[in-house]
Amino acid sequence: MDTILKIDHLNKSYHDMKSVILAVEDVTLDIKEKEFISIVGPSGCGKSTILSILSNLEKKSGGNITFNKENCKLGYMLQKDSLFPWRTILENCLLGLEINQELTQENKERVVRLLETYGLKDFMDKYPDSLSGGMRQRVALIRTLAINPDILLLDEPFSALDYQTRLALSDDVYKIIKQEGKTAIMVTHDLAEAISLSDRIVVLTKRPAKVKKIYDIHLTDKSSPIHNRKCKEFSIYYDKIWRDLDVHL
Amino acid sequence: MSTYEIEHQQFLRKKKREKRLILFSQIAIIVIFLVGWELLAKSHLVNTFLTSSPGNVISTFVSLHQTNGLYNHIWITVYETILSFTIATVIGIGVATILWWCPKVAKIVDPYLTVINSLPKVALGPLIIIWVGASINSIIFMALLISAIITIINIYNGFMTTDENFITLLKSFQAKKSQIFFKAVLPSNRLTFINSLKINISMSLIGVIMGELLVSKEGLGYLIMYGSQVFNIDLVITSVFLLGIVSYLMYYIITLIEKKLIKK
Numbered sequence: 001m002d003t004i005l006k007i008d009h010l011n012k013s014y015h016d017m018k019s020v021i022l023a024v025e026d027v028t029l030d031i032k033e034k035e036f037i038s039i040v041g042p043s044g045c046g047k048s049t050i051l052s053i054l055s056n057l058e059k060k061s062g063g064n065i066t067f068n069k070e071n072c073k074l075g076y077m078l079q080k081d082s083l084f085p086w087r088t089i090l091e092n093c094l095l096g097l098e099i100n101q102e103l104t105q106e107n108k109e110r111v112v113r114l115l116e117t118y119g120l121k122d123f124m125d126k127y128p129d130s131l132s133g134g135m136r137q138r139v140a141l142i143r144t145l146a147i148n149p150d151i152l153l154l155d156e157p158f159s160a161l162d163y164q165t166r167l168a169l170s171d172d173v174y175k176i177i178k179q180e181g182k183t184a185i186m187v188t189h190d191l192a193e194a195i196s197l198s199d200r201i202v203v204l205t206k207r208p209a210k211v212k213k214i215y216d217i218h219l220t221d222k223s224s225p226i227h228n229r230k231c232k233e234f235s236i237y238y239d240k241i242w243r244d245l246d247v248h249l
Numbered sequence: 250m251s252t253y254e255i256e257h258q259q260f261l262r263k264k265k266r267e268k269r270l271i272l273f274s275q276i277a278i279i280v281i282f283l284v285g286w287e288l289l290a291k292s293h294l295v296n297t298f299l300t301s302s303p304g305n306v307i308s309t310f311v312s313l314h315q316t317n318g319l320y321n322h323i324w325i326t327v328y329e330t331i332l333s334f335t336i337a338t339v340i341g342i343g344v345a346t347i348l349w350w351c352p353k354v355a356k357i358v359d360p361y362l363t364v365i366n367s368l369p370k371v372a373l374g375p376l377i378i379i380w381v382g383a384s385i386n387s388i389i390f391m392a393l394l395i396s397a398i399i400t401i402i403n404i405y406n407g408f409m410t411t412d413e414n415f416i417t418l419l420k421s422f423q424a425k426k427s428q429i430f431f432k433a434v435l436p437s438n439r440l441t442f443i444n445s446l447k448i449n450i451s452m453s454l455i456g457v458i459m460g461e462l463l464v465s466k467e468g469l470g471y472l473i474m475y476g477s478q479v480f481n482i483d484l485v486i487t488s489v490f491l492l493g494i495v496s497y498l499m500y501y502i503i504t505l506i507e508k509k510l511i512k513k
């Protein structure tokens with residue numbers, strides 16, 4: 001498969017009055033088209049920082065980021081759904097298009113279709129406060145998909161949800177991403193989630209984030225994420241990555 | 250009827266009774282107060298020269314009404330208040346927007362705003378009269394000094410406490426600053442606007458009355474001042490009553506606007 005995004009010797013440091021915080025150090029990574037890649041690492045190591053740099057929310061301190069596609073568009077799904085309470089679900093989903101001034105009739109119809117396909121048709125004209133946490137997160141995903149991005153960045157998209165919702169939603173989100181044929185980069189600290197969803201897993205060291213190891217995930221009988229958790233290789237990967245993370249209390 | 254329905258009926262009846270009791274008590278208080286006041290005055294237990302009486306207030310009101318001066322005074326006060334309120338709102342939103350847009354400017358002016366805000370503005374009254382002149386201008390100036398500063402501060406604080414997550418979200422769509430302002434900052438601050446309009450109208454009225462007490466030849470503030478100078482307590486108390494009604498009505502209009510805005 002073709003490489004869609006090359007991250008080359010990426011560095012990032014934050015400054016405050018007292019010190020320099022090195023958050024990302026020399027991270028090199030190739031992302032292939034249509035793959036689902038997860039980034040795991042101890043909390044505070046610099047995972048979100050990498051996504052923020054990719055989506056232009058933060059400036060990099062050094063290194064190169066190259067997109068092997070013209071006008072490669074990124075969609076960032078943040079940890080918090082941040083749905084605007086004064087906008088209906090549909091209006092929330094159109095936000096990205098409005099900002100990029102691409103709110104054509106055609107694009108609007110595509111978003112409505114997305115909402116229909118993924119079970120949100122009846123809620124289109126409702127306001128976010130009438131939706132459950134899992135639904136809200138699904139709306140957030142569709143809001144991200146609405147601008148038709150080539151690459152999706154997902155920052156711990158399920159972390160605010162209870163366990164059952166999280167399982168069900170990760171199944172949904174996985175299906176949606178595959179059906180829409182998107183490349184996805186997901187940050188998580190949940191190993192099981194990473195293994196059950198990903199084609200590859202990047203393990204980062206604690207701060208400053210460096211690439212410690214990259215795993216290709218091969219599961220026999222790979223199907224939906226919930227099902228993948230029952231594959232026999234699952235626990236082997238889990239143990240290996242757990243040891244890489246080197247968690248001490 | 251099921252037991253639930255009966256229970257619900259009882260609940261409704263209880264609520265209704267409670268409401269009626271409250272309204273009755275409210276009316277009773279004002280009636281007892283007015284009647285008591287009138288009786289004390291009639292029986293010469295209090296000196297009406299100092300305390301006036303409801304009867305005197307009514308006859309003062311009637312004579313003001315007949316000499317036509319009444320509505321002019323009310324109108325002048327209302328006009329000055331609305332003028333000051335409007336200018337303060339425009340200044341407040343404008344300056345708050347500039348401060349939000351240019352954080353450096355906000356940092357620079359911050360201590361000045363704080364000092365001006367905490368200064369009791371009445372202290373500047375005499376200076377304002379000397380500089381601006383004893384006219385309606387100094388009344389408006391006085392009112393603005395009181396209402397505009399607090400409006401700026403309230404709206405700016407509202408802008409600054411816009412949910413960071415909303416802003417990050419818009420930035421992730423590569424939004425420009427103006428888009429962040431119009432899509433997130435303004436709409437998420439509807440409550441801030443309403444609250445500062447409420448404060449603004451009260452502050453404008455306070456400022457206008459203060460100005461009228463100092464310089465004016467017209468308005469309710471002037472009537473109060475004039476009444477006290479010629480020791481016409483009937484006039485003073487009538488004016489205070491009118492002021493209470495005017496101030497309540499203006500506040501009421503803002504709450505009507507609030508209901509309209511919140512519905513959406």
Ligand SMILES: Nc1ncnc2c1ncn2[C@@H]1O[C@H](COP(=O)(O)OP(=O)(O)O)[C@@H](O)[C@H]1O
Pocket residue numbers: 014015021023041042043044045046047048049050207
């Ligand atoms: N805007 C910022 N200014 C200063 N330090 C920051 C900023 N954002 C993140 N950091 C620091 O950089 C480190 C990495 O943060 P982050 O990427 O959010 O970690 P993760 O997502 O892996 O939990 C943390 O130690 C955090 O304190």
Ligand SMILES: [Mg+2]
Pocket residue numbers: 047048049
């Ligand atoms: Mg994070």
